[in-house]
Amino acid sequence: MSERLQRLRARMTDVGLDAFLVGAPAEDTFHTLAANRRYLSGFKGSMAWLLVTADAAFIAVDFRYFEQAERESPGFSLFRTSGDMKSWFGSLIGQAALTGKRIGFEPAGVTMRDYQAMKKALEKMPPDERPKLLTAPPIVEELRAIKEPEEIAAIQRAVDLGDEAFQAVAQRIEPGLTERQVAWEIEMYAREHGAEGMSFETIVTAGPWAAMPHAQPRDRPIEAGQPIVIDMGVRVDGYCSDLTRTIVAGGESDDRFREIYDIVLTAQLTAEELVKSGMGGEEAHMLAHNVIEEAGYGENFGHGLGHGVGLLVHEAPRLAKTSKDELKDGMVATIEPGIYISGWGGVRIEDMVVFENGKARVMSHAPKLVA
């Protein structure tokens, strides 16, 4: 953990910041916005601010988390908060010796409410002593995008458990089970075999419902021959997995399904084989997009090819048409092309890969078509 702080401090120097602030958004947003906090400090609770300076690191928590912060974040000085941020922020600034300094924060991790509270707190200080609050480039996200070996090992454990949960349940899917039942079976399997939780709400969509890539599972029985998109992930030791398979349970699928499935699978395998470290996120996306477009379904692949996965199920890099990210060794990402046809349904196939020695090594081993 302390190496991470060193790397953060190096980046802070690069971008001209005296301090870096990680936001503490509303309580239940743990999974989304606590990742930077957990990455830097090890703190697993749901509410804490971190303030890292060149020679100190503070974790600011209220009453509920004093003991937990001391135990989980031994490299940080505990700052005890009470009441509104505008009443304690000035004192934290004083303790961190930041008068007149430049404090950066990530704009996606700080709400306008918190920003206004900080501003009010600073207005109580004499103008020449006030530090500057600056929006920072996403330097912790950048750090997090390149995984450490222990992180890759944790992600592989999550991927393996996700694969296992998918296989265990996919074999048992029969017409008549509802989408929601299938989603719950997957979650139960994962939780009973060591998952802390799911990476996101499991998607199980059958037939035309699968035309929406992110629809929620319904209390509706799956019919024989219907293609079913299952998109699922588990969390192990804080790290996420993400897997999509499209299967047919019972009965015969139609010809259109087999045609579309083959196109998506070809696009997916092509991208996995040709994607390289050093490539841009857009170029990677086009590897799969071109296959789908040449087959006549370019308009039906409306989302990006993939995204980074780590403490969050969606993080840097992005593999998509508008991405400016560069793929690098140590990154972990999904490769998940899809074709969606309103009124008919959809097919999506997704693996996770890790970039090593310039190429993508596939981490997911769940079978791609379960009869």
Next chain:
Amino acid sequence: MSERLQRLRARMTDVGLDAFLVGAPAEDTFHTLAANRRYLSGFKGSMAWLLVTADAAFIAVDFRYFEQAERESPGFSLFRTSGDMKSWFGSLIGQAALTGKRIGFEPAGVTMRDYQAMKKALEKMPPDERPKLLTAPPIVEELRAIKEPEEIAAIQRAVDLGDEAFQAVAQRIEPGLTERQVAWEIEMYAREHGAEGMSFETIVTAGPWAAMPHAQPRDRPIEAGQPIVIDMGVRVDGYCSDLTRTIVAGGESDDRFREIYDIVLTAQLTAEELVKSGMGGEEAHMLAHNVIEEAGYGENFGHGLGHGVGLLVHEAPRLAKTSKDELKDGMVATIEPGIYISGWGGVRIEDMVVFENGKARVMSHAPKLVA
């Protein structure tokens, strides 16, 4: 739903706004920040902006949610987004005929990143046509704090299922089961009996661990005679329940436990009996605080007495020392005093109540001490 928009519009007029914007934060923050969106529009997806004007209402979603938004939010005009907010926000403003108007947003629902994207989009407009972006008072939260009868019915269903899950599992707790196993048993029961999910990660803390009100359950066996704090809630039809019981499973508890339990229970029942509509959140808090303070444990009750519950497990009103909220008929809140002693453990007892005819009616019926 359309009545809600009417009431929102009335409040917009009161506070001098031409439009109101509900933020769309990062994808996984559904449970926290999607409540206003779901409340106003019925949309259950994880990413959408709403823009409500005096005579129109837009739901802005990307590709993934076009179909879902049309189905779940028929009262809203679909605005199809693609790419960065700064590329589409100006066109939404144009379509909503908001040039030169005042647009409010809730500061806790908009991150600095989104705010900056909106600002950039507006800078492309001629200065005299730009609408004003203003932080609004929490008018949707205020609307949500007073529950409609159907909302109270949904909350009661969640409370009843939570009570049932607690009872079913509490009877089976034996020394040797781990905290995490107990939490998982509760969740399984709830999910298999109709819960969409849990309101929050179930807390099961035994012995000294319970001195931290919000600690996570451990893989550690519960010992005979140890007090166990169980704090849990389920979601039914989008609405949350919240329940805490402190129990002893197997063996004899110590005298200190019985002393402290009695104080907390007295404080809890006193507050439930004396709390009234029209009372302030601070006065309500003091009803319980005074009982605990007179018994000599004032320092050990470090959190607020309670909080509103609805689509979110923590919402307005707050019952706490620093609260300025006024309790009103139609509000639903928790009453949950506690005493925490570092090295020993804790006791917390929590019911949910609804304010009716000036008084609190207790909604929770789980037994208060399970032998």
